[in-house]
Amino acid sequence: xxxxxKCILILLISLMTACTPSQKSGGKxxxxxxxxNKLSSISLGSISKYEKLKLPKAKIRAxxxxxxxxxxxxxxxxxxxxxxxxxxxxxxxxxxxxxxxxAVELEQKQDNLILQDFDKLYYSxxxxxxxxxSFRFDDKGTINGCSCETLTEEPPQGRTACEHSIGIKSxxxx
Numbered sequence: 222x223x224x225x226x227k228c229i230l231i232l233l234i235s236l237m238t239a240c241t242p243s244q245k246s247g248g249k250x251x252x253x254x255x256x257x258n259k260l261s262s263i264s265l266g267s268i269s270k271y272e273k274l275k276l277p278k279a280k281i282r283a284x285x286x287x288x289x290x291x292x293x294x295x296x297x298x299x300x301x302x303x304x305x306x307x308x309x310x311x312x313x314x315x316x317x318x319x320x321x322x323x324a325v326e327l328e329q330k331q332d333n334l335i336l337q338d339f340d341k342l343y344y345s346x347x348x349x350x351x352x353x354x355s356f357r358f359d360d361k362g363t364i365n366g367c368s369c370e371t372l373t374e375e376p377p378q379g380r381t382a383c384e385h386s387i388g389i390k391s392x393x394x395x
Contacts, residue, residue: 307362323343350374
């Protein structure tokens with residue numbers, strides 16, 4: 222618990238000290254790309270070796286704790302792809318005292334996978350009436366919902382076994 226709090230504090234301090242759009246960098250106006258590079262991003266390694274990457278679990282756990290509020294117990298981190306075009310960092314954890322699957326789209330730069338805080342979709346599947354939800358993929362290999370193999374109880378009419386949500390955090394002003 223103390224390590225999680227420490228990781229969250231380090232992440233928050235990093236975000237607070239990052240460049241903002243109105244600040245200048247090196248005597249010139251900071252671009253959106255300059256801002257992205259200074260914000261919280263974590264290089265995970267080579268795309269070609271995605272199945273065997275040694276993931277920095279403490280940094281990823283802090284990232285997921287900040288990204289998925291009111292969630293905890295993140296574990297089983299892995300990079301997943303169904304089409305070798307779209308890559309996701311997936312983890313299991315808890316939200317609202319229910320087993321939950323979490324995923325974040327990964328940025329691709331040259332041959333590297335980057336866990337980026339902005340302009341990437343993030344997903345969750347909360348097991349409302351399911352022992353453990355998993356992500357469902359469409360024919361193109363992108364996440365498009367949740368699946369449940371084992372119900373804990375029959376969902377009421379109009380409800381699903383797993384609650385699927387999608388979000389995005391952007392630097393664009395509303």
